[in-house]
Amino acid sequence: MKLKKDSYLLTGILFPLFAGVLVYACGEAEISEKIPEQVSYNFHIRPILSDNCFACHGPDANKREAGLRLDNEEGAYAALKENPENHAVVPGSLRKSMVFSRISSEEPDQMMPPPESNLKLSERDKQLIRKWIQQGAEYETHWAFVPPQKHTPPENNHPGWSSHPIDKFVFDNMSSMGLQPNPEAERAYQLKRLSLDLTGLPPSTDEVKSFVGGERTWEEMVDYYLEKPAYGEKMALLWLDISRYADSFGYQNDNIRTQWPYRDWVIHAFNQNLSYDTFLTWQFAGDLLPEPTKEQLLATAFNRNHKITEEEGVIDEEYRVEYVLDKTNTFSKVTLGITMECAQCHDHKYDPVSQQDYFSLYAFFNNTPEKGFEGGAGSPVRAKTPLIWVEEEDTQGILSFVNHPDTAKVAVSIMKDLQDSIRPTHVLNRGVYDAPTGDPLTAATPAVIKPFDSDLPPNRLGLIQWALAEDHPLTSRVFVNLIWQEIFGQGLVPSAGDFGMQGKLPTHPELLDWLAVDFRENGWDIKRLIKVLVTSATYRQSAVIQPEHLEKDPDNVYLARYPRLRLHAELIRDYMLSSSGLLVPEIGGPSVKPYQPEGLWEASSSGRGELNVYRQDKGDKLYRRGIYTFIKLTLPPPSLLIFDGSNRDICQVSRNRTNTPLQALALLNDPMVLEASRVMAENLITTHSSPEEAIEEAFIRVLCRFPKDEERTALLNFFQEESEHYKEDPQEAKNLLAVGESPQKEAAAPERTAALMQVIVALYNLEETLTKT
Template sequence: MGSQIPDEIDFNFHVRPILSDKCFACHGPDENARESSLRLDEEAYAFAPLDSQEQSFAIVPRDVRRSGLVDRIESNDPDFVMPPPDSKLALKAHEIEILKKWIAQGAAWKTHWAFNQPQPAGSGTDLHTSASTIDAIVSRRLAGEGLKMSPQASKEKLIRRLSFDLRGLPPSLEEIEDYVNNPDESAYERLVDTFLGQSSFGERMAMDWLDLARYADSHGYQDDIERSMWPWREWVIRAFNRNMPYDQFVTWQLAGDLLPNPSYEQKLATGFNRNHKITQEVGVIDEEYRVTYVLDRTNTFSTAFLGMTVECAQCHDHKFDPISQEEYYQLFGFFNQVPEKGRVDYGVEVAQPALPLPQSKIDSLRSYVAGLVDDQRQQIEAYAKKKWITKIESAAGSGKSEVNGFIPKGLLSWHALDHQVDHNTYPNTVGQHPAVGVNGPVLVPGKYGSGIECMGLNYAHTQSPKSFDLNQPFSISLWIKSLDGGIRGTAFSAFHPRNNTTFKIQVRSVKVLDISFSDERSKQKLILRTKETIPADQWVHVVVTHDGSLRGRGVNIYVNRQPKAVYIISDDLKRRLPKPQLLFLGTKYAIKDPRDSLSGHGENADPLRAGQLDELMIFSRALTKKDILALGAYDPIQSIRAKIDKSTTDHRRLFYNDLLHEDVLFREYTNRLREYKIKEGRTEEIIIKPTMIMQDMDTMRNTYILDRGQYDAPTREVAIGTPKAIKDFPSEYPQNRLGLAQWLFANDHPLTARVAVNRYWQMIFGRGLVATPGDFGSQGALPSHPDLLDHLAVAFMASGWDLKSLIKQMVMSVTYRQTTKITKVLKQKDPENILLGRGPQKRLSAEMVRDHALAISGLISDQIGGPSVKPYQPDGLWLEVASGNQSLRKYIQDHGMDLYRRSLYTFWKRTIPPPSMMIFDAPSREQCTIRRRSTSTPMQALVMLNDPQFTEAAKLLAQRMMLEGGKMVESRISFAFKLATSRTPTDKELQILVNLFEAEELSYASDQEATADLLSIGEYPLSKDMQRATTAAYVIVAHTILNMTETIMTS
C-alpha cells in the first residue's frame, strides 16, 4: 500500500492490515500473548471501556481526541508509545493518519473480508457493456488508475499461451497454422474447447494438484521407502478430464470411503489424505508420528481448501486470525480417526488402511512389462544365434593352458549358471536337473562365464540332488557379489515344502552372513552369523561346511578361502531334518506375491536384492581347508580352454563367456534385459503393494488439545468441530469427514469457492487475485480485485462447480488475451501487473520445460497414467543420501519410451526429488504447496545445456529439421525455431543461427570423435542415413534454440 491517504477509509482494506501487522501480536486473538485487557481484533473489545468507570476508551468513533489509541500511537514517550520501541513495529506517518481518519469518519468496523459470503457483481451498466464481466471489472479498475487494457496478443503468441496453460505442451505447427489462418471470429473459442477436451488437459491440471496434495512415490524421512500412490494420481487425471464437479472431486478425496456403498474409485480418491510422509525408522515413538500425520492432514486441508494458516493454532491461539487452539484440535479430530500406526514395519512398506489394485490393472501392467522383456530376449537370442557359427570355430583350445586349482572330490551338483538358448533354464553340468527360472534372474557377466542377478522378486529353483542330506556332512560353494554394497536377502536355500524345513545362506542388512538350519514344525533352529561383513562390488567366494552333527561347532564358514569367526545365534536343533527337495537361488523358497503357486509361505519370503550369484556347487562331504584353497583358485573357463576335445556344453560356455566379456553390443543388449527385468520385479512389487487410503475406526478416537502441540501432553478433550469465525458446523451434519466436506461446500461458506477460484486464476494468470493463495487471513494479501474474486466464486458455485467452465471464462476474457508488452506507463504504475493491464507472462514450470523439449523433438510419449518412471538422472545421487538397505537405495534408470513420458510421471523420491526439476523450482512435496517460487539461476542454464534429456531432445529435433524442415539451411532452422517459440524468426535471428550452423559444421567435419560423442548421447537412435557432421551441427543449433529465454516462456 502506498503512502497516499484514501478519501474513504475502509476497515478491511486500510485499517485491519495495520492493526494485524502492528498490534495483533500483543492485542489480538492469542490470549496467552495478550498484553493488558485490550483487544483490537474484535469490535466489541476494541470499543469497550478501558476502566471500570467507563471513562477511557481506546477508540471513540468520530472523536479522535478522546481515543486513547491515538494518544498512544502519536506519543514520543518511549514508555507510553505504542507499539513499544523494542517491538520494532513503529507505525509510519501515513499509517497513523489512516487510523485517525478512520476514527474521524466513524470507525466503521467490518468482519474480515474473507469471512463474508461472496457477493455477485453489481448490475450497473458498466458491468455489461464489455465482452465479459471479468473485462468490465478489470477495465474499471484500470480506468481508476488512469490506465487501459493493452492490445490483443498476436495469434501465434495467443495459441502458445493457451496451449501451455491448458495442456502444459506447446502447440504443433499444424495447430498454429490452422488457427492463424482461420479468419472466423469463433476460431479462438473452438480452440479453447478443443484443448479443454484433450486428455493432456487432465495431465496439466494434475501437475498443480500433485503439489497441493504433496504427492510422492516414497515415504520420506530417513529411509524413504517406496510407496504405491500412482493409482491415485491416475484417478486425479481421469477426474479432471471427465470434468468431475469440483465439489464432488474434493468430497471424494476427503471422504469417499464414507459415502454410501463406496466404489473402488471413491475409496481410491481418499489417497489424497495419505500422501503425507511416513516413517519406517526403528526407535521412533509410534504415537508421536501418528499425531504428526494427523497434523499434516489437518494443515493440508486448511491450506488447500480454506486458504488459512490454521497450523499457527497448533501450539497456541492464532496470533492474527480468530482461530483458537481448541478449534484447531476440533478440526484435527476429523482426521484423527484413521486406524494407522506411526511407524510402518520394515518389509511391509504399506501403511494400512490400503486398497489393492483391481485385477484388470494388474493384467495390463504385467502384459506391458512382459512384452518389453520378451522383445529384448528375442533380440539377444537372434544376436547370439548369428554369432554362434563363427564363435564355435574360434573356441578351439590347444591344451597347453595351465589350470590352477581343482574341483575337490564329492561333487554332487554343479550349477554354472551359464546361458542357454532356452532362456528359462540354467545348465547343471554335473547333476541331472537344470535350474528353472521362476520370474527368472537376469544374465550378467559372472565370476566365470555368466552369472545371474537377483533384484527382489526373481529367483531360480531346481530339484535337489537325491543324495543331498542336511543330516550328513556336506559343503556348499557359491560366488556372491554385492552391488554398490546394497545386497541383502537369501542367496541360497534348500527346502522341503511339506515339512517346511530349510537350510539357507543369507546376507543380512548389515552385510554379514547368516547360515541357518531350521525346523518350522518344532521352531528349532541352528543359526550362525559371521562377525565380519562381506566386501562390496567384487566377487566373493563363500563356502559353508557341515560335519553332519547339526550343531554350531560342526559348521564352518569360509570367505575368500579364509575361515571366519562367527556368533552362534541359536543352537537348539534336536531332531533330524528331512532331505531337501528344492534348491533356490535368490530367495529361500518363497516370494512376496501370495498369488504365485510356489509361494506357499509368502510371509516368510526374503528376496535377494542387489546381488549377483555364480558357480553353485554342492559336495557330499565337509571340505578341508586345502580343498577350499584349491576350489577358490579353480577357473572353469580356463579349464575348458585347456581341453583339446571340447563338448557342446564346453563350447557353449566359452561362447557366452566371450560374448558377455568381450562383445560390447551383446553386453548392451543383456544390460537392457537386466533393466527390463528390474522393471519387471518392480512391477510385481507395485502390483502387490496397495495404495494407502482413508478409513475411520469403528469406535471414534477421543481428541484432546495438545499442550504446545506435543503428542504426549493431552489436556482437555474436545468434540469435532470447525472454526466458528469461518462458519458454524451444523448439528445435522455427520460428525466425520463426510460432514466436513458438506460443511466445506455449503452454499454460504465464505472461503471454499474464493480459494479455489483464486488458485486457478493464479494458474492461468501467474498471480492470484489474492497474492497469498495459502493465507486469506489477516496477514495475507488483500484481493487486488475483490469484486472480481467474488463474481467468479459466485459463478463457480452457480455453475455446479464446473471447473472447465471456470477456466474457459478466464481464458476467453480480453484480459487474458492481451499482449505481454509492457509500456513505460505500465512499467511505472504497475510493474508487477497487479492491475492486469497486460497479458500474463510466465516461465514454464519445471515439468513443462522438459515436456516442451520432448514434444518438439518428437520424443514425447502420449501414454496416460501408470506407475512412475525413472528417466535420465546423474549417477550416484540416491546413493549419496541412502541409509540402510531400502529398495530405493540406488537409482535404476528406465529405458525405451519410459524415458520420454511426461514429467508428471517421473518418480518422486522425497529425500532427493528429480534434480533437474528441483533446479527449475519444483517443490520437494514434503508439505502442501499451492504456489511455486520462480527463480532464474545459472544452474537452470547448465541443466538445459548438459542434461542428457535436453541434448537428446536437441539431437532428435535436429533430425526433424533435416527430415521435415525442407532442403535449405534457412528453412530447417526456421522450422525448429517455430516449433520452439511458436513464431517465425526475424531475419537477424535467422542469420545468427545460420552462421552458427556453418561454423559448427566445419568444426565437426574435422573432428569425428567429437561428432561421435555428441550423437551418442541418449538412447533414441538416429536414422542411419543421416550425414553425421551436418547432423551434429544442427544439434548445436537445436540446443541453442532450446536454451533461448523465449523457448521456456508461455509467451
C-alpha cells in the same frame, strides 16, 4: 499555524506537544491525496494493525499484553484493564482514543509499537488510523469470512475491449489507475499460452499454422485443448502439489510406496470433468459415502499422501498425531485458505481461531485406525493400513483409468474410520502429542468462518458438506483463486494459501466474488471456469511492457498486459520432449526414473531397499512427462528443484519462480535437453532439403511462431559457422551426437546434424521459449 484541539488533548488533559502531532498538523496536506475519502477497516486499517499490533493485542490470549485486544470492536472499545477510565478506541474522538495517542508519541516508554519491536508505522499509516477514528472507527467482519456476493460487472466503453464480465471488472480497476489495456497479442503467442495453460505442452506445427492462418477460431481451440488427454495431466500437476503426492514414504529410513494409482485417478477426474464438489467429497470422505465404490475409496488416498515413518524405535502415538495434524492442515489450506497450523500450539496470533478451534477441526480426522509405525522398510507391501489392493481385474472395470502395467496387484493407502468407537480428542498442550488437556472435544469447525450445522454428520463427510455449503465464504473463493493463479501467475488474492488477517488483500475483490459465485452456480464445473478465464480479453492481451506500465503498475497488479511467466519445472521437460518428438504420451502408470547425476541418492544415505541406489530406467520410460518422474521425499529430483519444483513434503498451493545461474547451466548441459535437440536435428536434416527449411521448422516447433527475416538470417549464419567448426573436428561432432540413449540415425553429413543440433540448443535456451508471452 493553529493546531486542532483534538490533535493534542488526551482524556481532557493537555499532554506535551510532540513531533508526531506536529507531523499531522503540518504534513496532512502533503499526503492527503494518498488517503482515501472513506477509510475501510478491512482494506486500510486491519492490515496495519495485523502487521504491527496483533502479535501483542490480537486473538492469542496467552500472548496478549495489557489485556488489550484490537482485532475486534469489543476489545478495542472496552475500558482499558490497567486504566478503566480510558479506552483504546473511542469512535469519533481522537482526544479520547489512547491508540492514537500512543502511535503519535515519540516518547520511548509511550510510543506504539514499542522501539524494541523493530516495527514502525509510516506517516500514512498514522493518517489512516486518524481518519478512521474520526469517521467512527467502524469494524468490519474480515472480508474472507463473509459469503461472496455476485456483484454486477461495471459498465465500460473502451473501444475494442470486450463485454466479458472479467474484462469489465479488470478494466474498471485499471482505468482508475489511468491505464489502458494492451492490444490483443499476435495469434501465435495466444495459441502458445493457451496450449501450455490447458495441456502443459507446446502447440504442434500444424496447430500453429491452422490457427495463425485463420482456419480455426479461438473458441474452437479452447474446446480442442480442453478435450485432450494432456489436459488432465496439466491440471493434475497443481493438485499433486496440493495433495503432497510422492513415491516414497519420507523420513530418514525412506523406501518406495505405491500411491501412483491415486495420481492416475486425479488425471482421470480432471479429464472426465468431475465437478469440484464431487472431486473434493470423494477425496476427503469417499469411504463414508453409502456403499462406496472402489474408485471412491481410491480417491481418499489424498489424505494418506503425507510422510509416514518406517524407522524402528519411534513412538507410535507421536507419529500418528503427526499424520492427523498433516490432514488437518491440508484440509484447511485446500478448502479454507487459512493457516490453521498456527493454532496447533496456541491461539492463532492473527486470525480469530483458538487452539480449541484447531483441535475441534482435528477431531474430524482423528478417528482412523492408521498407526504411527507399521513395520519397517523391509515390508513387501508398499502401503500402510488402511489400504486397498488394485488388481488386474479392477482395471478391466471401475478402475479402467489405472494404467496397470503388469499382473501384480498394487497396494494403495486410503482412509477409513474406526467402526465401533470414537477416539477421544483433546487440546494438546503446546501441541505436544502426549499432553492432552481438558475435556474431550466435539468435532466442530471455526465459528468465525461458519458454525458446523448440527444436522450434518459429525465426521469427514459432514465436514466436506459444510465446506461446500452455499453460504460458505471460502471454498469456492480459494479454488477459483488457485485457477486464476495457474493462468495469470498470481492469484486475485496473491497469498493463495492465506486468506486470513495476514494474507494479502484481493486485488479485484468484486471479480473474485463474481467468479466464486458463478463457479458454484454452474455446478462447480472446472472446465467451464477455465474457459471463462481464457476467453476473456484480459487473457488474450499482448505481454509487451509499455513505459506507463512500469511507471504506474510495475507488478502488473491491474493487468493492463498479459504477465510473462516461466513454465513450471515439469513443463520445461515436457516442452522439450514434445517439440523434439521424443515424448511418449502414455497416460498414467508407475513413476519413472529419467537421467540424474550419479551418486546423489547414494550420498544422501536416506534410501532403503529399492531406494538405496538410483536405477535409471530405459527405453520409453526415459521420455515420459515430468508429472511421472519418481519423487523421493528425502531427495526430490534435482532437475525439478532447480526450476522451483515442489518437494512434496507438505501441501503446497503455489510455487516460487526464481532465476539462478544453475538454471542456465541445466538448459545448456542437461542430457535431456541435448538429446531432444539431437533427435529433432536428425529428423529435420533427413526430411528437409535445405538448412533454411530445417531451421524454420525447428523455429516453429520450439518457439511456436514463424521466424522473422532477421532471425532466419542470424540462425542460418550460426548454423554455417557450426558446420565449418565440425568439419574441422569431426570427432567432436560424433561425440556431440552420441548424447542420450535414444537410437541414433545414420547421418550422411554429421557436421550438418551437429550444427543444427546446436541451433536447436540455442533455441531451447531462449527466454521466450520457456516463457508464456
